[in-house]
Amino acid sequence: xxxxxxxxxxxxxxxxxxxxxxxxxxxxxSDPASRDLATAKLSEGDPAFDIELPVFDxxxxxxxxxxxxxxxxxxxxxxxxxxxxxxxx
Numbered sequence: 001x002x003x004x005x006x007x008x009x010x011x012x013x014x015x016x017x018x019x020x021x022x023x024x025x026x027x028x029x030s031d032p033a034s035r036d037l038a039t040a041k042l043s044e045g046d047p048a049f050d051i052e053l054p055v056f057d058x059x060x061x062x063x064x065x066x067x068x069x070x071x072x073x074x075x076x077x078x079x080x081x082x083x084x085x086x087x088x089x
Contacts, residue, residue: 048072048083 013025028034042048055068075081 048076048081 017024049072051070051072053070055066055070057064057066072081
């Protein structure tokens with residue numbers, strides 16, 4: 001029994017690109033700087049780069065900067081750390 005093949009659909013990059021964007025997704029992907037950013041510089045087990053960030057207090061429901069600073073290098077000395085990067089937009 002013969003089955004019909006689904007028609008080939010092209011990727012519509014315009015549907016995900018803002019109208020005022022000077023670049024297409026293809027421009028970004030072909031840019032050497034973008035490729036370099038997407039290339040892992042560390043291997044499993046390598047020490048991570050130190051990260052220094054301000055600590056915020058959200059206990060009252062609003063963002064308030066504290067006088068503390070988070071240093072990844074200090075936390076790593078005491079316990080294993082998993083860094084998870086992602087987008088929640």
